[in-house]
Amino acid sequence: MKRRSLLLLLAGSACQRAAGPELGFGRALIAAARQSAQASDEQASWSVTELERLADDARSELAAVPGRSAAGVLSQLLFERWGFAREVEDRHLGFVFLPGVLEKRRGSCVGLGTLFLALAEAVGVKARGVMMPGHFYVRAVERGQPRNVELLRSGEMMPDDWYARRFPVPGGSAPEYARPLSPAEVLGVVDYNLGNERRRQLRLSEARAAFQRAVRAFPELAEAHASLGAVEQLLGNLTGAQASYRRAFETNPHLPGLEQNLALLTEERRGR
Numbered sequence: 001m002k003r004r005s006l007l008l009l010l011a012g013s014a015c016q017r018a019a020g021p022e023l024g025f026g027r028a029l030i031a032a033a034r035q036s037a038q039a040s041d042e043q044a045s046w047s048v049t050e051l052e053r054l055a056d057d058a059r060s061e062l063a064a065v066p067g068r069s070a071a072g073v074l075s076q077l078l079f080e081r082w083g084f085a086r087e088v089e090d091r092h093l094g095f096v097f098l099p100g101v102l103e104k105r106r107g108s109c110v111g112l113g114t115l116f117l118a119l120a121e122a123v124g125v126k127a128r129g130v131m132m133p134g135h136f137y138v139r140a141v142e143r144g145q146p147r148n149v150e151l152l153r154s155g156e157m158m159p160d161d162w163y164a165r166r167f168p169v170p171g172g173s174a175p176e177y178a179r180p181l182s183p184a185e186v187l188g189v190v191d192y193n194l195g196n197e198r199r200r201q202l203r204l205s206e207a208r209a210a211f212q213r214a215v216r217a218f219p220e221l222a223e224a225h226a227s228l229g230a231v232e233q234l235l236g237n238l239t240g241a242q243a244s245y246r247r248a249f250e251t252n253p254h255l256p257g258l259e260q261n262l263a264l265l266t267e268e269r270r271g272r
Contacts, residue, residue, distance in 0.1 A: 025183050026051045026118035029098040032187055036194055039099035047099040055122035070125045071140040071147050075155020086152045096193045109136045110193055112151035128180035131189060132167035139180055171254030175220040188218025195227060207231050222252035230261060238269055
């Protein structure tokens with residue numbers, strides 16, 4: 001069996017002020033970029049400064065005209081005043097990790113989504129990340145009502161059924177989809193994206209480490225378990241691959257490609 005025949009699984013699809021809780025998630029995203037060699041110490045320091053500058057600007061804008069939708073104000077600032085743009089073609093990690101998004105003023109759904117979440121925390125807006133198959137967006141809560149913020153459409157508010165139609169969930173539902181994610185789970189999504197890119201580059205040991213971090217942070221992320229299984233299989237750890245595939249199957253038995261990969265693994269184990 002040629003290992004390269006493993007099916008690709010669904011892809012997903014992180015100032016010199018004193019540190020404060022309002023930048024907790026932003027700092028965690030920047031630290032994740034530093035840990036993954038996606039930002040130098042200098043870039044990480046600049047990113048904290050820039051994030052706080054944007055947060056200060058957002059606080060001033062929100063205070064100037066009370067009563068406006070805070071999510072709408074953040075979206076307007078992001079795409080109009082600050083000039084951020086979406087990136088849907090280039091898979092470069094600079095469009096995923098926060099320092100690169102801040103520097104390039106451009107990001108993927110995960111890159112723009114995590115930037116929005118970091119700013120929302122900094123200005124006191126309640127918001128969480130939400131994942132769908134191959135997509136990530138933000139759900140804010142305003143006046144007790146949820147508001148979906150679609151960063152690939154300049155922050156447009158989209159209803160739940162739009163996501164259900166555009167990003168259908170195989171089998172109808174799975175525990176990782178269509179629900180508010182914790183900050184730790186969002187960091188797991190970032191590591192999942194890192195693992196996918198390292199696997200595409202055939203940097204398999206790095207991919208394995210990223211997927212391992214992803215499943216620790218987000219145990220219900222079936223895609224990460226399945227992708228970890230594929231990397232373990234490519235590295236020859238068939239026992240580890242079996243365990244990861246089984247964990248993925250327990251979480252989401254309808255994950256595309258999973259049954260085929262399990263069959264390929266069974267065939268390879270029989271051939272040994």
